[in-house]
Amino acid sequence: EAGVAQSPRYKIIEKRQSVAFWCNPISGHATLYWYQQILGQGPKLLIQFQNNGVVDDSQLPKDRFSAERLKGVDSTLKIQPAKLEDSAVYLCASSLEGREAFFGQGTRLTVV
Amino acid sequence: AQTVTQSQPEMSVQEAETVTLSCTYDTSESDYYLFWYKQPPSRQMILVIRQEAYKQQNATENRFSVNFQKAAKSFSLKISDSQLGDAAMYFCAYRSGYTGTASKLTFGTGTRLQVTL
Numbered sequence: 001e002a003g004v005a006q007s008p009r010y011k012i013i014e015k016r017q018s019v020a021f022w023c024n025p026i027s028g029h030a031t032l033y034w035y036q037q038i039l040g041q042g043p044k045l046l047i048q049f050q051n052n053g054v055v056d057d058s059q060l061p062k063d064r065f066s067a068e069r070l071k072g073v074d075s076t077l078k079i080q081p082a083k084l085e086d087s088a089v090y091l092c093a094s095s096l097e098g099r100e101a102f103f104g105q106g107t108r109l110t111v112v
Numbered sequence: 113a114q115t116v117t118q119s120q121p122e123m124s125v126q127e128a129e130t131v132t133l134s135c136t137y138d139t140s141e142s143d144y145y146l147f148w149y150k151q152p153p154s155r156q157m158i159l160v161i162r163q164e165a166y167k168q169q170n171a172t173e174n175r176f177s178v179n180f181q182k183a184a185k186s187f188s189l190k191i192s193d194s195q196l197g198d199a200a201m202y203f204c205a206y207r208s209g210y211t212g213t214a215s216k217l218t219f220g221t222g223t224r225l226q227v228t229l
Contacts, residue, residue: 031215033216033217035217040221041221041222042116042203042205042219042220042221042222043157043203043217043219044219045216048215048216056216089155091155091157093157095215097215098215100145100147100159100162101217102159103149103156103157103158104156105154105155105156106155106156108155
């Protein structure tokens with residue numbers, strides 16, 4: 001069974017630029033999560049989708065972050081404009097409803 | 113809101129020895145799940161073990177076992193016969209067991225485990 005796929009693995013951008021991350025969940029998983037992991041901290045949920053609807057986006061900085069999950073499968077997380085404090089690893093995870101989450105390898109973003 | 117605390121930023125263990133990583137949590141819910149995830153340098157979070165709060169029996173997975181103390185809200189991970197491949201960041205995580213609510217994981221700050229020869 002293929003795991004959660006994320007791209008790119010690494011991204012370096014200048015502050016005020018925009019960036020997008022892509023996630024392809026495990027086939028059949030209706031729930032998709034985006035987590036932000038700042039260096040030295042545990043992951044923090046940014047947004048959770050159930051199929052293509054948003055379940056929880058209370059921690060998403062909506063003035064600069066946006067996410068979508070078209071057709072309830074792939075998802076894209078965008079940051080525009082990026083700030084220095086957005087430097088982090090962005091992890092995507094998916095799960096069957098009510099079951100444990102499986103994570104991708106993440107995207108390491110560096111904002112300079 | 114639920115919180116998860118890992119008070120050991122770093123731990124070290126010799127190969128073949130046993131090590132215990134500590135985790136405490138705070139919640140007012142009675143139905144929940146607790147997890148230990150391993151994060152190697154590849155960054156992928158790998159599930160090590162899970163515990164349902166309603167189960168009194170401690171979960172075990174091969175060399176990994178937990179000591180779940182519900183009243184004390186403590187959830188420690190014991191790694192027996194440590195191997196070099198066990199070296200990683202270990203995160204304790206909490207998830208509500210109630211359906212109809214967001215099933216997000218709340219993570220601790222992690223413990224870096226070093227395994228020495």
